[in-house]
Amino acid sequence: MIRTPLPPSYNEVVPKLTFLPANVTIDWDPDTLLYSEHGKPHSILDICMHHGFHLEHACGGNCACTTCHVVVKQGESNTSEMEDDEMDRVEEAADLQLGSRLGCQVVVTGDVVVEIPDWNRNYVSEGGGSMNLGDAIPAAKR
Numbered sequence: 001m002i003r004t005p006l007p008p009s010y011n012e013v014v015p016k017l018t019f020l021p022a023n024v025t026i027d028w029d030p031d032t033l034l035y036s037e038h039g040k041p042h043s044i045l046d047i048c049m050h051h052g053f054h055l056e057h058a059c060g061g062n063c064a065c066t067t068c069h070v071v072v073k074q075g076e077s078n079t080s081e082m083e084d085d086e087m088d089r090v091e092e093a094a095d096l097q098l099g100s101r102l103g104c105q106v107v108v109t110g111d112v113v114v115e116i117p118d119w120n121r122n123y124v125s126e127g128g129g130s131m132n133l134g135d136a137i138p139a140a141k142r
């Protein structure tokens with residue numbers, strides 16, 4: 001479980017981002033989170049990169065692949081609206097389902113629980129590097 005050190009008084013208001021099925025939770029102070037060019041500021045990918053949690057991102061967070069695919073299971077109201085470019089790209093994702101989003105595009109504003117799809121679950125590691133998923137990615141559903 002990844003936890004950044006926060007003053008106890010912040011624990012009631014600090015957003016939490018939880019990844020299933022690993023049940024890894026990242027909490028952060030939105031006022032101090034720094035953007036370092038990994039997807040949109042305060043996106044799931046941005047939060048992951050700042051906390052040493054590896055989420056695959058083959059295109060570098062530019063909405064040009066689907067390797068950062070996550071499925072929002074709880075807290076949809078705490079996520080940004082899907083924009084046209086994300087909508088066009090996520091439709092190409094393997095295992096597309098209700099709640100599918102691109103981690104580099106979805107901005108988080110409160111508590112959110114996401115699931116990492118089966119096909120890339122084994123490629124998630126803390127501090128790991130990007131890798132070529134090759135044939136491990138199933139074909140997109142049409």
Ligand code: FES
Pocket residue numbers: 056057058059060061062063064065066067068089102103104105
């Ligand atoms: S990292 Fe490529 S679309 Fe998100």
